[in-house]
Amino acid sequence: MFFGFIGLILGFFVGFVLLCVFLVTGFKVDVALLTNITIAMATIFATYIHYDSTQRQRKERIWEINKTILLDLLESLAQVISESKAALEEEVQSQDPEYRSSREPNPTVYKKFKDKQEYGLEVYSALMDEELLKALEVAKSNEEKINKAVFEDETTDTQEAYEESIQSYEVLQSKLRKFVTDVSGVKNT
CATH class of the missing domain: 1.20.1440 (de novo design (two linked rop proteins))
Structure with missing residues (x-):
């Protein structure tokens, strides 16, 4: 729980820094780039959820x-x-x-x-x-x-x-x- 909270804060911080870097450099953001970033982030979250679920299932099987x-x-x-x-x-x-x-x-x-x-x-x-x-x-x-x-x-x-x-x-x-x-x-x- 604690590490999830720290990860969330670090994620917002890194995201904010990257947004600032993109805006300062004049980087053009279009819908295709935003779509790809959204898909990449969703893939990362889905992978984490799958990994966590697999670990929990393994632990539950060992316990049973x-x-x-x-x-x-x-x-x-x-x-x-x-x-x-x-x-x-x-x-x-x-x-x-x-x-x-x-x-x-x-x-x-x-x-x-x-x-x-x-x-x-x-x-x-x-x-x-x-x-x-x-x-x-x-x-x-x-x-x-x-x-x-x-x-x-x-x-x-x-x-x-x-x-x-x-x-x-x-x-x-x-x-x-x-x-x-x-x-x-x-x-x-």
Whole structure:
């Protein structure tokens, strides 16, 4: 919008300068010249409108193709973050010997997210942004490292592992939200 306004002002300015140059030099303007100038300007506007329409259609097609997987991925990621935060809170509270847990863990959200993540990386990778793919791969590798450190090596504290995992997921969530906003065109409307 802003650049369109600047372009309009520059166009009027350049047009006014050219008109002044033609009038000062004694240039004769006839109907044929005005017709050709009008046709040229109309062609330029039509080309711009066609180009803009093509770009919008391309963006809309990309959004329609990616919409389901991206929204499902966002939903399952939000569930994983919520579950991880609840598990972290429970881990912190379990330090108190009198604490009794009333929360039911939901490990299915992790599997659901992992499935969506794998599907996105394997199937939709050609249609996704490079930065988003990198964030998905980083989150996946971080989760694998954290799981290995906690369950196999037992070198990482569970609380520390949850914090690292949540941080990794939140970075992925912000990049995924940015990508969804860009692809969906929400900010362009």
